Amino acid sequence: MKTAQVIMDTxxxxxxxxxxxxxxxxxPGYPITPQTSIMEALAAMVENGELHARFIPVEGEHSSMxxxxxxxxxxxxxxxxxxxxxxxYMHEVLHMASGGRLPVVMCNVNRGIFxxxxxxxxxxxxxxxxxxxxxxxxxxxxxxxxxxxxxAFRVAEQINIPVMVNFDGFAISHCLMPLTLPSQEDIDxxxxxxxxxxxxDPAHPSxxxxxxxAPEYAPFRQMLSxxxxxxxxxxxxxxxxxxxxxxxxxxxxxxxxxxxxxEVVAFAINSMGAELRLSIxxxxxxxxxxxxxxxxxxxxxxxEDIISALPQNAQVMVLxxxxxxxxxxxILAAELKSVLFGRRNDITVKNRVMGIxxxxxxxxxxxxxxxAMMDE
Amino acid sequence: MNNMLELRINGFGGQGSVTLAxxxxxxxxxxxxQGQALPFFGxxxxxxxxxxxxxxSPSSIHAHSQCELPDYVVVMSEKLTKAAVSEGITExxxxxxxxxxxxxxxxxxxxxxxxxxxxxxAELFSADGPIINIPLFxxxxxxxxxxQNIMEQTILNKWPxxxxxxxxxxxxxxxxxxxxxxxxx
Numbered sequence: 001m002k003t004a005q006v007i008m009d010t011x012x013x014x015x016x017x018x019x020x021x022x023x024x025x026x027x028p029g030y031p032i033t034p035q036t037s038i039m040e041a042l043a044a045m046v047e048n049g050e051l052h053a054r055f056i057p058v059e060g061e062h063s064s065m066x067x068x069x070x071x072x073x074x075x076x077x078x079x080x081x082x083x084x085x086x087x088x089y090m091h092e093v094l095h096m097a098s099g100g101r102l103p104v105v106m107c108n109v110n111r112g113i114f115x116x117x118x119x120x121x122x123x124x125x126x127x128x129x130x131x132x133x134x135x136x137x138x139x140x141x142x143x144x145x146x147x148x149x150x151x152a153f154r155v156a157e158q159i160n161i162p163v164m165v166n167f168d169g170f171a172i173s174h175c176l177m178p179l180t181l182p183s184q185e186d187i188d189x190x191x192x193x194x195x196x197x198x199x200x201d202p203a204h205p206s207x208x209x210x211x212x213x214a215p216e217y218a219p220f221r222q223m224l225s226x227x228x229x230x231x232x233x234x235x236x237x238x239x240x241x242x243x244x245x246x247x248x249x250x251x252x253x254x255x256x257x258x259x260x261x262x263e264v265v266a267f268a269i270n271s272m273g274a275e276l277r278l279s280i281x282x283x284x285x286x287x288x289x290x291x292x293x294x295x296x297x298x299x300x301x302x303x304e305d306i307i308s309a310l311p312q313n314a315q316v317m318v319l320x321x322x323x324x325x326x327x328x329x330x331i332l333a334a335e336l337k338s339v340l341f342g343r344r345n346d347i348t349v350k351n352r353v354m355g356i357x358x359x360x361x362x363x364x365x366x367x368x369x370x371x372a373m374m375d376e
Numbered sequence: 377m378n379n380m381l382e383l384r385i386n387g388f389g390g391q392g393s394v395t396l397a398x399x400x401x402x403x404x405x406x407x408x409x410q411g412q413a414l415p416f417f418g419x420x421x422x423x424x425x426x427x428x429x430x431x432x433s434p435s436s437i438h439a440h441s442q443c444e445l446p447d448y449v450v451v452m453s454e455k456l457t458k459a460a461v462s463e464g465i466t467e468x469x470x471x472x473x474x475x476x477x478x479x480x481x482x483x484x485x486x487x488x489x490x491x492x493x494x495x496x497x498a499e500l501f502s503a504d505g506p507i508i509n510i511p512l513f514x515x516x517x518x519x520x521x522x523x524q525n526i527m528e529q530t531i532l533n534k535w536p537x538x539x540x541x542x543x544x545x546x547x548x549x550x551x552x553x554x555x556x557x558x559x560x561x
Contacts, residue, residue: 008402008411034417119417140438171440176401177415272438278438362441 002183006248009179013170013276015081015107015165015178016041018149020051022105023229025076025194028067029058032086033119034169035109035183039081061086065093065104072102073208075199076162080104083169084125086113091129094162098133098224100209103156103163103194104151110138110270110321111169112357121168123270123322126298129164133224135231139167140274142177144250144255148296149237150191153281159168159231162225168271171245171360182246190245204253228300234295242347253302254309255294262291262311266370267336269295272355276319278363292369295369298332303339310347317373318351319366329353350376380433384443386460387452390422392502392509396450397428399513402529403522404432412437422504425456425494426462428543432520445478448472452491457481472510472519472554489515489554491530498546500539514547515554524551 003217009017015038019027029039030039045051054071058064064080072078082090087108097104108126112118125137137152139145145167152163167173212220213283232253239252257277259265264283266276275292283290293316295302309314320330325335333351341345350373355361383400387393398411404411414429429443444464451460454475461471461481471481474491496508508533517527531543 006405008398008405020531139442168440170417171414174409174415174417175440177437178405178410274438275440350383359443360441362444363439364444 001119002180002185003052005181005286007179007181007239008176009142010037010168010174010176011145012037012109012174014142014146015149016069016177017077017181017365018146020045021181021184022051022077022079022150022153022191023188024051024079024192025318026054026056026068026071026078028058028064028071028078028080029060029085030064030082032083034111035081035083035086035107037173038107039111042079043096052273057338061089062093065097066088067104068104068106069093069096072097072104073100073200075194075196077103077157079086079334080366081107081109083109084113085249087125087129088113091132094132094134095130096209097162097297101160103153103309105152105156105158105165107145107149108164108166109173110166111273118357119169119273121171121321122356122358123166123320126164126166127322130299130331133161133228134299135161135163135228135297137296138269139165139172139296140255140271140294142172142175142179143248144296145172146179146181147242147248147250149233150161150187151242154190154238155231155234159227161231166270169314171271180248182248186245189238190242193251199204207271208293212324227327232297232300233300237319251296253295253305255295255296256309257292257294259293259309259311259313261289262314263289263309263315264291264316264370266290266292266366267316267332268321269332270364271319272319275361275363276366279367279370282304282367286371286373288374301335301339306339307343310344313346315350315374317370318349318350319331319355319369321355323353336348379435380431380437380439381403381448382439382443382446383432383448383465384446385428385430385450386456386463387426387453388456389424389426390504391452392426392507392545393426393452394439395508396452396513399509399534400430400432400516402440402534403517403526405542406530407522407526408450408534409434409435411441413438414442416442423488425459438442440445448511448516448519452512454479456473468517472512472516474508478555478557480523480559485559486557487515487519487554488557489550492516492552494549500542500546507536509548510543511550514550517547518551524548
């Protein structure tokens with residue numbers, strides 16, 4: 001482990017620094033709040049020669065992901081970033097990346113979706129991409145954003161599946177916090193240059209993603225589904241090896257806090273999962289045996305780790321920053337209930353939607369909400 | 377977490393509250409602690425009320441909310457004092473106000489500094505007028521017991537080779553001139 005450097009930086013700039021140190025080859029980019037500062041930083045790094053990559057300015061997110069897919073098929077290490085409606089505009093091409101088995105890494109800076117217009121954090125955008133075949137991380141701090149982007153490239157390239165690294169708009173993207181930067185030597189050891197198994201190459205013409213009849217199409221889809229499920233050990237391995245090399249640990253698929261003797265377990269992702277630690281401390285002071293499970297990985301849903309982490313007979317309070325329209329409550333709660341069904345009948349799940357469109361989620365508020373849910 | 381210090385800055389757009397938040401978080405790091413600056417981005421326009429959260433802590437900071445009940449409220453213009461305090465502050469909280477005259481806020485420990493006069497005297501001007509966040513940074517460092525050399529180092533790191541003497545002069549003057557107002561009950 002070489003000497004690491006500590007700086008103060010925003011979540012968005014931390015993301016750009018991680019992308020730079022991953023030595024990406026191609027960055028297609030389109031600005032959208034609150035993601036814009038990532039693209040601005042990367043464009044500047046390419047311009048001033050700090051990052052030897054091709055920056056492709058495009059006219060919209062659909063083109064941005066199309067350029068990412070094309071560059072990845074040509075064997076490049078590719079990064080892009082988006083938010084909210086930009087991510088929705090990419091939706092079709094997200095399937096092209098995953099079905100085409102292209103290891104693109106993208107940051108999505110979580111933001112609510114119109115209408116009405118909003119700029120602030122919620123998770124409707126990333127969760128609306130649940131069935132696109134992307135692996136999804138959700139991060140709770142600037143440091144975790146940095147570390148996770150490097151792990152995401154590792155996982156994506158090992159298994160040829162694109163990875164989305166999500167973090168909350170403003171609460172993380174524009175928040176200045178200390179950031180430990182491992183040495184470039186250590187990062188290069190963790191993430192060697194990308195060597196694809198195949199690539200589109202004009203010198204050796206071939207084709208890619210042809211029309212398939214059902215007998216050929218179905219096995220490809222099954223393989224994608226199987227491989228996404230099989231990515232969990234790779235996610236764990238990447239986290240462990242990153243720790244061995246840099247000394248930094250962010251948890252692998254889930255992060256837990258004061259869970260050992262917990263009777264009430266808060267369950268949430270992203271920045272609210274960080275502040276919830278403080279809510280747990282408040283509840284403990286009030287004599288409530290509270291704990292926390294924060295999935296770092298939303299897709300694949302880390303079912304086995306959650307099932308084995310939850311204490312006996314726990315009441316799980318899911319705090320969702322999104323709506324599962326047509327159902328009471330949010331998407332995270334529905335995912336949790338589906339993995340517990342028939343496996344952990346001792347667990348009760350309660351759910352509340354909160355923090356939509358950037359409503360401030362303070363530790364005091366979330367602790368009070370959990371207390372209120374206990375009485376329901 | 378019990379040692380985490382929380383501070384909210386209430387100002388008007390254009391007064392430099394985001395930069396003040398960044399300076400304070402940076403000063404925490406220079407002082408061997410963890411720091412966090414969390415500006416609130418709304419539909420800002422120049423002159424509209426804005427705010428930013430700052431946290432300092434000896435250990436990792438997990439909070440990401442906007443400081444509902446801060447230990448300190450920094451008021452960048454005395455016109456905002458009432459509104460700023462009514463947004464929330466802990467019972468034993470303190471208020472640090474940029475104002476020409478010392479006037480305590482009921483129930484709260486109040487510090488006063490004339491940041492505008494200090495910025496004018498140091499000839500620190502932007503297109504919007506006097507740059508008050510540099511003297512306010514000095515004043516807040518003094519109130520938080522951040523050593524003056526840490527304050528100076530933070531400014532020098534932020535703007536190396538740029539207006540060094542005037543920046544340090546203004547921050548240092550405010551560091552020494554900020555004063556506690558007589559309490560009102």
